[in-house]
Amino acid sequence: MTLIAVTVVLWVLAVLSVLVILRGVALADRDDLRRRAVRRDEAVHEPRRRHVGTMVLLLSLGVLAAGAGATAPDASAQCAGAPDDTTLCLINAERRARGRPALAVAPRLALAARRYSADMVARSFFSHVAPDGATLADRLRRSGYLGACAWRAGEALAWGFGDQMTPASRVEAWMHSRRHRRVLLSRRYREVGIGVARGVPEGGGEGFTYTADLGRRRC
Numbered sequence: 001m002t003l004i005a006v007t008v009v010l011w012v013l014a015v016l017s018v019l020v021i022l023r024g025v026a027l028a029d030r031d032d033l034r035r036r037a038v039r040r041d042e043a044v045h046e047p048r049r050r051h052v053g054t055m056v057l058l059l060s061l062g063v064l065a066a067g068a069g070a071t072a073p074d075a076s077a078q079c080a081g082a083p084d085d086t087t088l089c090l091i092n093a094e095r096r097a098r099g100r101p102a103l104a105v106a107p108r109l110a111l112a113a114r115r116y117s118a119d120m121v122a123r124s125f126f127s128h129v130a131p132d133g134a135t136l137a138d139r140l141r142r143s144g145y146l147g148a149c150a151w152r153a154g155e156a157l158a159w160g161f162g163d164q165m166t167p168a169s170r171v172e173a174w175m176h177s178r179r180h181r182r183v184l185l186s187r188r189y190r191e192v193g194i195g196v197a198r199g200v201p202e203g204g205g206e207g208f209t210y211t212a213d214l215g216r217r218r219c
Contacts, residue, residue, distance in 0.1 A: 091194075105193065109214075110195065114196075121199035158170045184214070189215060190215075195213075196210050
């Protein structure tokens with residue numbers, strides 16, 4: 001009986017060891033799947049960081065006072081046109097001044113940016129998350145920018161009135177913010193969409209609201 005009991009105990013221990021190993025493998029597979037999902041879908045605010053498939057969301061709250069002098073010489077004189085075109089021209093001037101490649105216009109990013117600037121004005125809010133809970137990822141999906149490809153996206157928001165409502169003042173303010181500057185000048189992005197809506201989300205009055213959506217897709 002003693003030999004049989006020892007055999008049974010050893011058999012039970014062997015079965016338990018196998019179950020523990022299988023559970024460890026299953027947990028590892030689950031964690032790997034979660035990491036892959038994060039690469040595509042998770043929206044992350046600074047200073048937390050992720051790699052491919054993340055989003056950096058940055059606000060320029062209210063009427064942000066600009067510093068003295070633009071960092072890209074004569075950019076304002078060279079960039080003229082509609083507010084969205086001028087904003088893009090100024091951002092690319094800042095990038096070229098630092099040896100970064102210019103951003104190309106992505107129509108679907110531009111669609112998302114225009115819609116969001118207008119929405120912030122219409123519903124009087126200023127945030128990367130809309131009152132209904134929609135995020136940047138939701139907006140880019142609705143515009144058709146996101147798909148099965150790996151992607152990276154970032155967003156910068158601003159509004160202003162009076163002397164601070166021009167594209168030059170908004171871009172200059174972004175450039176004087178370390179976090180905004182890091183996103184707008186990043187080599188990781190290749191495309192951009194600019195949306196400028198007349199009006200401001202807070203306090204009423206004459207002004208403009210800006211959205212810059214940057215992205216890069218790898219299929």
